[in-house]
Amino acid sequence: MIGDNEARIFFSNSGAEANEAAIKISRLTGRTRLVxxxxxxxxxxxxxLSLTGQEKKQKPFRPLLKNVKLVPYGDLKAITAAITKRTAMVMVEPIQGENGVTVPPPGYLKGIQDRCLQTGTLFAIDAVQTGIGRCGSWFGWDEELSPDLVTIAKGIGGGLPLAATIIRGKSPHFSPGEHGSTFGGNPVAAAAANQVLNTIKRKKLMEHALEMGSMITTAIEKLPGVREVRGRGLLLGIVLDNSIAKELVSDLAVEGVLANATSEGVIRIAPPLIVGRREVTIFVKTFSKVMNRRLSLL
Ligand SMILES: Cc1ncc(COP(=O)(O)O)c(C=O)c1O
Structure with missing residues (x-):
């Protein structure tokens, strides 16, 4: 994707809009099926929402888009079987952030890309959560990939609403008037994004994210009650031995640390890329304190 001088970018204001644009582009293939x-x-x-494989989020709003096939994440066989010559586009995240920071097995994304090449299907990666340096790289994957579409949002605007649908030069793209947004790519958000990108490069924040991520992982993994820390860079899932994620997250908030319970047994942390050793040490100490307290109550 980087280095494709023919690539086009459609700017919008949120991750959902960036993905909507990708879905519309998939219709330009003349096919309607999505995976x-x-x-x-x-x-x-x-x-x-139609591509969001979560029953609870979809249920109240059905009917959604037709022709969406959902398959288990990380299962290359299942997704390969689902992608056919009638599939317009497949969309996946490099790591499923909302689903407890689930990391797919090595070769998963490349395998999907290969299948998409065989079937003439657009390969779209949603890098909204993983991108802009969070996982130690621009988009959040560490394989050799060249997807047709990549969507980004969140970090790119540095707190201002900005998102982008990046489209490879050889993929279908919008003609004038086919898509648009009043505030998409507005000068204020775009200026912020330029600063974000320059600062990430200048301050080597991707390398920093990897370093801080491994510091957190090494310290937290040793603690009692922690089964595993998974993820990449500064997108981490702390997998617990017990179903106390929600309780721990409230305890952490009381101590001034914000984290998120993605399920009963997994806490997600996604600190800012500028987090330093001092804050990491405070986090580890606080986490250890609240964990010990909770474990003593079990
Ligand atoms: C992977 C992913 N895609 C899309 C979105 C939607 O982004 P937004 O909330 O900006 O619409 C999110 C938001 O959390 C996300 O994590």
Whole structure:
């Protein structure tokens, strides 16, 4: 994707909109079938929600888009079987953030890309959560990939609403008037994004994210009550031995640390890329304290 001088970018204001644009582009193939994964999160608008493989989020809003096939995440066989010559687009995350920071097995994304090449299917990666340096790389994957579409949001605007649908030069793209957004790519958000990108490069924040991520992982993994820390860079899932994620997250909030319970047994942390050793040490100490307290109550 990087280095494709013919690539085009459609700017919008949120991750969901970036994915809506990708869904519309998939229709330009003349096909309508889509493939996505269970446990995914692609946004709350009707198209993005149709690709979000979570029963609880979809149920109140059915009927959604037809022709969406959901398959288990990380299962290359299942997704390969689901992608056919009639599939317009497959959309996956490099790591499922909302689903407890689930990392797919090595070769998963490349395997999907190969299948898409065989079937003439657009390969779209939702890098909304993993991208812009969070996982130690621009988009959040560490394989050699060249997807047709990549969507980004969150970090790119540095706190201002900005998102982008990046489209490879050889893929179908919008003609004038086919898509648009009043505030998409507005000068204020775009100026912020330029600063974000320059700062990430200048301050080597991707390398820093990897370093801080491994510091957190090494320290937290040793603690009692922690089964595993998974993820990449500064997108981490702390997998617990007990179903006390929600309780721990409330305890952490009281101590001034914000984290998220993605399920009963997994806590997700996604600190800012500028987090330093001092804050990491505070986090580890606080986490250890609240964990010991909770474990003593079990
Ligand atoms: C992977 C992923 N895609 C899409 C979205 C939707 O982004 P937004 O909330 O900006 O619409 C999110 C939001 O959490 C996300 O994590």
């Amino acid at each position: 996505a994964t269970y446990g995914s999160f692609h946004g709350r608008t009707m198209g993005a």
